[in-house]
Amino acid sequence: QVQLQQSGPGLVKPSQTLSLTCAISGDSVSSNSAAWDWIRQSPLRGLEWLGRTYYRSKWYNDYGVFVKGRITINPDTSKNQFSLQLNSVTPEDTAVYYCAREPCSGGSCYSSDTWGQGTLVTVSS
Amino acid sequence: QSVLTQPPSASGTPGQRVTISCSGSSSNIGINYAYWYQQLPGAAPKLLISRNNQRPSGVPDRFSGSKSGTSASLAISGLRSEDEADYYCAAWDDSLSGWMFGGGTKLTVL
Numbered sequence: 237q238v239q240l241q242q243s244g245p246g247l248v249k250p251s252q253t254l255s256l257t258c259a260i261s262g263d264s265v266s267s268n269s270a271a272w273d274w275i276r277q278s279p280l281r282g283l284e285w286l287g288r289t290y291y292r293s294k295w296y297n298d299y300g301v302f303v304k305g306r307i308t309i310n311p312d313t314s315k316n317q318f319s320l321q322l323n324s325v326t327p328e329d330t331a332v333y334y335c336a337r338e339p340c341s342g343g344s345c346y347s348s349d350t351w352g353q354g355t356l357v358t359v360s361s
Numbered sequence: 362q363s364v365l366t367q368p369p370s371a372s373g374t375p376g377q378r379v380t381i382s383c384s385g386s387s388s389n390i391g392i393n394y395a396y397w398y399q400q401l402p403g404a405a406p407k408l409l410i411s412r413n414n415q416r417p418s419g420v421p422d423r424f425s426g427s428k429s430g431t432s433a434s435l436a437i438s439g440l441r442s443e444d445e446a447d448y449y450c451a452a453w454d455d456s457l458s459g460w461m462f463g464g465g466t467k468l469t470v471l
Contacts, residue, residue, distance in 0.1 A: 283462035347396035351405035
């Protein structure tokens with residue numbers, strides 16, 4: 237059974253960088269049959285997909301159009317985890333952030349079937 | 362405003378059948394699978410329906426999904442009080458190159 241455990245600060249100052257980590261158990265961040273996503277949820281923006289990282293002979297990243305240019309998602313194979321960095325945050329980035337697993341097979345990926353517990357991140361001075 | 366459009370609320374009495382709609386476009390539901398999530402208060406979304414109409418293991422057969430053209434629907438039959446939750450649809454959007462979600466429907470069991 238796959239489990240995702242999130243960690244990171246719940247308060248970030250405006251203009252700084254939001255950083256979260258998601259530790260994976262029961263699967264591998266290097267799996268060829270999964271992608272590893274970050275999704276956030278706020279009353280203002282609803283559920284918003286931020287991006288993903290996945291390994292298919294080499295590492296790939298896809299980022300959502302709404303945060304492209306400010307976001308980095310990195311795998312850490314030594315710790316079997318992946319991370320989110322969101323730069324230049326504003327109060328509009330206040331949300332519950334989730335990590336999630338996208339199952340993939342035959343070259344196609346499907347909507348996330350396993351989610352982390354969520355981390356409320358507040359952007360405020 | 363969400364790429365996928367859902368009614369903000371729905372309601373029903375115990376035992377009834379309710380349906381929640383999700384309207385998309387030719388770049389998402391029209392050419393890709395639709396998915397449905399259930400979110401209870403304070404919890405992460407839980408996958409309820411995968412690939413238009415597939416129930417993951419453990420999801421009761423009271424929940425069913427369908428797709429027609431650029432729209433998808435979630436039906437819940439034999440409504441129970443524990444079904445009171447927020448429901449979200451999702452689909453990959455080829456134009457935006459990302460996963461898109463509906464704005465959510467709050468289901469109230471009267």
